[in-house]
Amino acid sequence: MEPTPPKSLWELYWGFLSIGARSFGGVLPWAHRVMVEERRWLAPADFAEVLALCQFLPGPNVGNVSIVVGRRWFGLKGAIVAFLGLMALPLVWVFAMALLYADYATDPMVRAVVTGVGITGGGLFIGTALKMAKPLIKSRPWAIALALACFGTISFGRLSLFLVLPVAALISWLLARRNLV
């Protein structure tokens, strides 16, 4: 099915509000779900492309996504509306939680649940990465190898992103020119 961009600023605002509202454990899985699966604003490949650009740019990744797609569809107004929609509810909730948590931080049960939810959030990131990698597994083995190399050097080699990003981007660019990724 062809993706259709939002028709009004309201639709854009509500979409991003619904991403922010539900984004327990990370925004990225929800951004994918709302924009690609529920509202079909973007095709899966478009999403991967916008996200890739936004991860390369400094700043919050999904915040950047909201600015880039908001601008694409409605110009400056769209960028502002999408970003505010994304941030509005989480901001209220994080302050509310901080106030509440101050009272319950010493409760081991509360700590355990927060830890479990946090770990699950990490798992959702990994699941999202797997979804993005799936179309490449058979056709682009070099892409998979490079993704795993980035993961290994950052997570286990503990190399700085400032080192890995330029090197990996250069290698990937060379591979892309030979049509390997």
Place this chain on the structure above:
Amino acid sequence: MLQIALYFALLSLVSVGGMPSVMPEMQRIVVDVEHWLTAPEFTQLFALAQAAPGPNVLVTALVGWKVAGIPGGLLALSAFCLPAGALAYTIGQLWDRFRDAEWRKTFQRALVPVTIGFVLSGGYLLGTPHGLEWRSVLIMAASAAILFAAKVNPLWILAGGGVLGALFF
């Protein structure tokens, strides 16, 4: 308060890959240099921003809030988001203008594997707060597998993770 805004605005422009990449530097400024917070306070704020819904940049709002109340929180968050946001706006414009250019298509394909690697790393960082041990790995692997294989609402997966956390930790 202006000082915190200035620091965060600078951090904003180097936060390639998002929050995790500048966390160590932010901790150094907030805890070691300026003594606005203690190290455990900082860690707790980060865990909270992580568990709360929303982008984890919200930790900047929590840090600002601890230093200078709610206005401090809003200022710190804006300072962290605006410079990078303006950059994203401009680059996004160029990106769309060169939609059909050959170099852009090459660049675009080149970014995908790197992005997948970074998302994996971010997930691994969030999923192993106590290092690589079986409880974390079990919860992390199960939630990743369910999200990947089944069309289930992620909120249910998170709720399940909360229950497992209560049982395991």
